[in-house]
Amino acid sequence: MTEQGTFTRDMHYLPDRITADGRDGWPLEPGRYRLVIARACPWANRAAIVRRLLGLEDVLSMGMCGPTHDERSWTFDLDPGGRDPVLGIERLQQAFFARDPHYPRGVTVPAIVDVPSGKVVTNDFRQITLDLSLEWRAHHRAGAPELYPEPLRAEIDDVAEKVFRDVNNGVYRAGFAGSQAAYEHAYRDVFGRLDWLSQRLAGQRYLVGDTITEADIRLFTTLVRFDAVYHGHFKCNRQKLTEMPVLWAYARDLFQTPGFGDTIDFAQIKKHYYVVHRTLNPSGVVPLGPDLSGWLTPHGREDLGGRPFGDGTPPGPPPDNERVPSVG
Structure with missing residues (x-):
C-alpha cells in the first residue's frame, strides 16, 4: 500500500522454469511435478484451465487447497486428514520452506512443486501457463489447441x-x-x-x-x-x-x-x-x-x-x- 492508499501487488515470484531442455535445472519429466491450485483463486484458475485444455492431467498432477487460508499459507484442508496425498504436507508453505527455509514473500497459488524433493519450483502465474503451452508441448493431448500461437x-x-x-x-x-x-x-x-x-x-x-x-x-x-x-x-x-x-x-x-x-x-x-x-x-x-x-x-x-x-x-x-x- 502506498502513502496515497494505492494497493500495490508484490510481483516478485520464484522465477525458475520447468523446460524441455532443463536449462533452469528443472527438466520436464511426466509425473515429477505437481501443480497446486485453489479453486477460489483467479490466478490459479488460469493454470487449471490451460492444463485441462491441453490435456496434461496424466503428466502433471494437481493438488487443491481449500478456499480459505491464514496469514501463513494456503492449506490442504479439502484432503483427508488435511494433508496433500502426493506431497504429504498440510500447508503449501512447507514446499516453499523446503526450497528456502527463510522464504520472505507470500505463499501463493498457483505453484508447481517438485514431488521428489518437495521443493516449490515456481509460483510465477504469468509464466506457468505460457510454459504449459510451449515447454510441455510434447505431452499435449492429440487435438490440443494453440493457446499462444x-x-x-x-x-x-x-x-x-x-x-x-x-x-x-x-x-x-x-x-x-x-x-x-x-x-x-x-x-x-x-x-x-x-x-x-x-x-x-x-x-x-x-x-x-x-x-x-x-x-x-x-x-x-x-x-x-x-x-x-x-x-x-x-x-x-x-x-x-x-x-x-x-x-x-x-x-x-x-x-x-x-x-x-x-x-x-x-x-x-x-x-x-x-x-x-x-x-x-x-x-x-x-x-x-x-x-x-x-x-x-x-x-x-x-x-x-x-x-x-x-x-x-x-x-x-x-x-x-x-x-x-x-x-x-
Missing part, C-alpha cells in the same frame, strides 16, 4: 497486459484501496477497460484472432468472479457483468466451453473472498447470491463465427476427482 503473440501479450493492469489487478486495486482517491482511480480504470473490451468483442468472438487464446483465459477468470465477488465485495459496482451485454454473452460462451466452466466452483470463490478478507467483511458472512442459472443460457456468440479450438478438439471430461459442482 507464434504469429499472434505480440497482440496477445499487449491485450493481456492491458487486461491485467486494469481488470485482473484493477478490481483488487479498487477493493483494497486505502483512500477515496485511489479507489476512484482504480474504479475508473476497471470500467474504462471493460468498455474497451466490450467494443473489441462486439464484432469478434475472441480477443485475438478467431480462436481461444491465452488472452481469453486471463480475462475469463476475472469476469466469472465479477458478480459473485468484485461487484459488491470490491465495490466495482457501476454495473454487474449481467448488465454488460457483450461481456456477459462472451463470458457465458467461454463458461459453456469445455475446460472453462467445469473448473469453476462458485461456493469456494465466495467463501475465500468473504471469509478471508475480514478487513472488508468483518462478519465473515458469505452471501447466498447471485443466481447462477444464467450462466447456462444461450449466448448467441456463434453468430460471430470463430473456432473455439482452431484445428483442435475440445478436451474430454475432467477426472472424477477434479469435478466441481454444476451450476445447472
Whole structure:
C-alpha cells in the first residue's frame, strides 16, 4: 500500500522454469511435478484451465487447497486428514520452506512443486501457463489447441497486459484501496477497460484472432468472479457483468466451453473472498447470491463465427476427482 492508499501487488515470484531442455535445472519429466491450485483463486484458475485444455492431467498432477487460508499459507484442508496425498504436507508453505527455509514473500497459488524433493519450483502465474503451452508441448493431448500461437503473440501479450493492469489487478486495486482517491482511480480504470473490451468483442468472438487464446483465459477468470465477488465485495459496482451485454454473452460462451466452466466452483470463490478478507467483511458472512442459472443460457456468440479450438478438439471430461459442482 502506498502513502496515497494505492494497493500495490508484490510481483516478485520464484522465477525458475520447468523446460524441455532443463536449462533452469528443472527438466520436464511426466509425473515429477505437481501443480497446486485453489479453486477460489483467479490466478490459479488460469493454470487449471490451460492444463485441462491441453490435456496434461496424466503428466502433471494437481493438488487443491481449500478456499480459505491464514496469514501463513494456503492449506490442504479439502484432503483427508488435511494433508496433500502426493506431497504429504498440510500447508503449501512447507514446499516453499523446503526450497528456502527463510522464504520472505507470500505463499501463493498457483505453484508447481517438485514431488521428489518437495521443493516449490515456481509460483510465477504469468509464466506457468505460457510454459504449459510451449515447454510441455510434447505431452499435449492429440487435438490440443494453440493457446499462444507464434504469429499472434505480440497482440496477445499487449491485450493481456492491458487486461491485467486494469481488470485482473484493477478490481483488487479498487477493493483494497486505502483512500477515496485511489479507489476512484482504480474504479475508473476497471470500467474504462471493460468498455474497451466490450467494443473489441462486439464484432469478434475472441480477443485475438478467431480462436481461444491465452488472452481469453486471463480475462475469463476475472469476469466469472465479477458478480459473485468484485461487484459488491470490491465495490466495482457501476454495473454487474449481467448488465454488460457483450461481456456477459462472451463470458457465458467461454463458461459453456469445455475446460472453462467445469473448473469453476462458485461456493469456494465466495467463501475465500468473504471469509478471508475480514478487513472488508468483518462478519465473515458469505452471501447466498447471485443466481447462477444464467450462466447456462444461450449466448448467441456463434453468430460471430470463430473456432473455439482452431484445428483442435475440445478436451474430454475432467477426472472424477477434479469435478466441481454444476451450476445447472
